Amino acid sequence: MRKEPARLRIWMVVVxxxxxxxxxxxxxxxxxxxxxxxxxxxxxxxGRPLPPRPSDLAGPIEVAVRIEAADGQDQLIxxxxxxxxxxxxxxxxxxxxxxxxxxxxxxxxxSGGEVSWNGKRYGGRFEVVPHPHDGLRLINLVDLxxxxxxxxxxxxxxxxxxxxxxxxxxxxxxxxxxxxxxMRGAWTGTPASGYTSLSDSVADQAYCGLPANAVNDVQAEPxxxxxxxxVGTAVKQTRGSVxxxxxxxxxxxxxxxCGGGTSDIESVFPGTGPGSVGIDCPCAEPGAAAQQRxxxxxxxxxxxxxxxRTLGVGERIVSLRPIQEQPWRWSEVQVAGDTGQVQIxxxxxxxxxxxxxxxxxxxxxxxxxxxxxxxPGGGWAVYGTGHGHGAGLCQTGTHLLAERDWSSVRILNHxxxxxxxxxx
Ligand SMILES: [Zn+2]
Numbered sequence: 001m002r003k004e005p006a007r008l009r010i011w012m013v014v015v016x017x018x019x020x021x022x023x024x025x026x027x028x029x030x031x032x033x034x035x036x037x038x039x040x041x042x043x044x045x046x047g048r049p050l051p052p053r054p055s056d057l058a059g060p061i062e063v064a065v066r067i068e069a070a071d072g073q074d075q076l077i078x079x080x081x082x083x084x085x086x087x088x089x090x091x092x093x094x095x096x097x098x099x100x101x102x103x104x105x106x107x108x109x110x111s112g113g114e115v116s117w118n119g120k121r122y123g124g125r126f127e128v129v130p131h132p133h134d135g136l137r138l139i140n141l142v143d144l145x146x147x148x149x150x151x152x153x154x155x156x157x158x159x160x161x162x163x164x165x166x167x168x169x170x171x172x173x174x175x176x177x178x179x180x181x182x183m184r185g186a187w188t189g190t191p192a193s194g195y196t197s198l199s200d201s202v203a204d205q206a207y208c209g210l211p212a213n214a215v216n217d218v219q220a221e222p223x224x225x226x227x228x229x230x231v232g233t234a235v236k237q238t239r240g241s242v243x244x245x246x247x248x249x250x251x252x253x254x255x256x257x258c259g260g261g262t263s264d265i266e267s268v269f270p271g272t273g274p275g276s277v278g279i280d281c282p283c284a285e286p287g288a289a290a291q292q293r294x295x296x297x298x299x300x301x302x303x304x305x306x307x308x309r310t311l312g313v314g315e316r317i318v319s320l321r322p323i324q325e326q327p328w329r330w331s332e333v334q335v336a337g338d339t340g341q342v343q344i345x346x347x348x349x350x351x352x353x354x355x356x357x358x359x360x361x362x363x364x365x366x367x368x369x370x371x372x373x374x375x376p377g378g379g380w381a382v383y384g385t386g387h388g389h390g391a392g393l394c395q396t397g398t399h400l401l402a403e404r405d406w407s408s409v410r411i412l413n414h415x416x417x418x419x420x421x422x423x424x
Contacts, residue, residue, distance in 0.1 A: 048273065051248040052182045054424045061144040061424075062124070063177055064197040065207055069118065070138035072131050078106050078138075079116045087128050089136050094128055104128040114210060122150075122209040127195075139195055140209070147207065148174045149235045154200075154208035156395065158215060158227040165399050166234030167408035171421060172252050172393055173205055175242040179249040180204065202355075238408070240424040243416055250419050251275045255388025257293045257396040259328070259362040260284030262415065267331045268361070268391040270345055276416045281397035284385070293396070294364075297357045298381040304374065307352055311344065313337025320380065321371035322346070322363070329361040329390055334371075347389065360386040392416065 070076055078085045085096060085106055093100040107125035108114050114121045117138065124142030131137045142150070151173040152166055177198060181187075186196035200207040208214045211228040218224045243250040251272055253265060258281045265275040283293075299307075304317040314337035322330040323343065330346040346361045367381040374380055393415040401411050409421050 048271075049183065049188070051179055051251070052187070053248050054242055054244060054422045056187075057178060057424050061178070062141055063144055063147040063181070064127075064195040065140045065142065065147065065150075065200050066195075066197045067117065067138040067140060068199055068201045068203075070136065072133070072135035072137075074135050076117060076128060076136055076138055078126055078128070080106070080108050080114065087136060089130060089134070092130060094130065094136070102130075120209045120213045139197060140200075144174065144177070145235055145239060146210075147177060149211050149231050150207045150209050150213075151177075151205045152234060153211035153214035153228070153231045154206035158211075158231065159218070159223075160399070161230070162399065162402035163230065163234060163237075164406060164408045164411060165402035166230060167238050168393070168398050168402070168411045169254075169395070170235045170238045171241045171243055171408065171412060172254050174238070174240075175249055175252040176205060176254075178242060179251055182249070241421050242424060243412055243419045244422045245275070245416075245419045250416055252416065253389065253392035254395060254415075255360075255386075255390055255392070256394075257283050257360075257385075257387045258390045258394040259293065259360060259384075259386025261328060262392065262394055263329045263331070263361075263390045265391040268329075268347065268389050270347075276392050276419075279415065279417065281394045281415075282400045283394055283396040285400075293387055294383070294385045295359050295387075296381065296383045297359075298379045299353060299357070300379050301377050303353065304380060307335070307349075308337040310352055311335055311337065311342050312340065313342055314339035316376060317374055317380070319368070319371050319373055320349075320366070330363050331361065350389075358382060358384075360384050360388055361390055362386040 075086065075088045078087065085104070087104055088095045090100055093102055094104055095101075096104060105125055105127050106115055108123075114123055115126050116122065117126065122140045122142065123146040124140055127139045127141060129137050129139065148170050152169045155173070156166065156169055180198060181196055184196045198204040198207075211231040212224070215224040215227045218227065243252055251265060253269070253276070260283060261278060261280050262276070263278040265272050265277075267278075301316065305315055308314050308317050313335060316338050318336045318338055320336070321334050323332040323334055330349075332343060333346050333349050334341060334343050335349070350358045350361070361384075363382055363384045365383045368374055368378075393412070398411050398415075401414065402408075406414075412421060413419065
């Protein structure tokens with residue numbers, strides 16, 4: 001292996017901050033603050049700040065990504081080339097090489113510089129901070145466009161993805177990131193953790209680090225290179241492009257498969273305010289791969305008992321029934337237990353029962369039927385189609401439309417009617 005010139009090798013900085021510094025003082029300027037402005041015609045939900053305008057976000061933008069798999073670990077081994085940094089939690093600080101620090105930064109410099117953890121490669125730099133509860137927290141600070149590459153590669157099946165599909169995902173991912181960071185106060189204050197961050201899991205967007213991580217299991221090197229390059233090309237083609245509604249960032253949501261029709265964002269995510277509305281989607285047309293996305297699952301009486309206790313309606317679930325607000329999709333659910341009943345959003349029910357088990361709100365049937373009694377000790381079988389929350393863009397439908405030579409802008413206008421693609 002060729003030895004890297006010293007100037008391109010890892011540049012490691014150990015930042016020792018005074019113990020009296022507040023988290024705010026420790027925090028680097030992650031994102032350029034937006035200018036203030038009032039626009040009464042912009043979509044706004046009660047109690048929520050206005051989304052930023054693209055012009056508010058000019059300048060380099062760095063995104064802080066929380067690496068969930070590292071959260072709470074006692075020890076992290078971070079690498080760059082032959083350099084290794086082992087970090088352990090020690091009291092309220094971090095120990096490495098026999099010294100204790102409040103936080104640590106590991107940065108790769110030079111063209112193509114990267115840092116790695118757990119066999120995965122990342123651009124930008126790592127910050128290690130104490131987890132608020134126990135162990136460590138790993139944050140990848142990375143420029144916006146590199147972050148978007150990692151999301152496109154993390155979210156899509158690269159072996160079959162079409163250019164327009166990759167581009168639509170890039171614009172959606174970029175918009176989601178900026179909108180979400182803004183709503184979490186990235187520009188208006190610093191949280192106790194020191195960062196306004198995004199999760200690298202589907203809780204926000206699946207982020208895989210450098211696109212090469214997503215194709216590691218592909219055997220042929222030319223195929224690996226082609227797929228990673230396709231991601232890079234799509235992100236470059238859409239560099240700085242975001243989706244806006246009346247001049248402000250759109251609340252972009254997306255999901256794997258809607259099952260044939262998407263739903264209004266307001267019905268899926270209560271309190272979000274006006275935004276994308278439900279439309280027909282080709283993903284359930286005869287022959288589409290999504291036809292196979294039908295699913296069923298039977299929740300056991302033990303799982304239902306946990307649900308009852310969590311919701312405070314007793315020791316067991318007596319019945320579940322939807323309070324329909326959207327055709328085909330459960331949005332509000334009445335959950336009756338042996339000592340009480342409660343009305344909750346389907347989103348919450350799905351979170352409590354497990355998103356991978358209750359895969360979508362597009363439920364075609366249950367046994368016992370909705371509202372009918374579940375016998376003591378019995379389970380609850382659910383039959384559905386689609387995967388994900390069903391609001392905004394359907395990734396399966398996007399793939400099919402890209403195969404029909406739709407452009408990324410046309411696809412986005414289909415799923416987010418009334419929006420415009422603009423540049424930062
Ligand atoms: Zn669909």
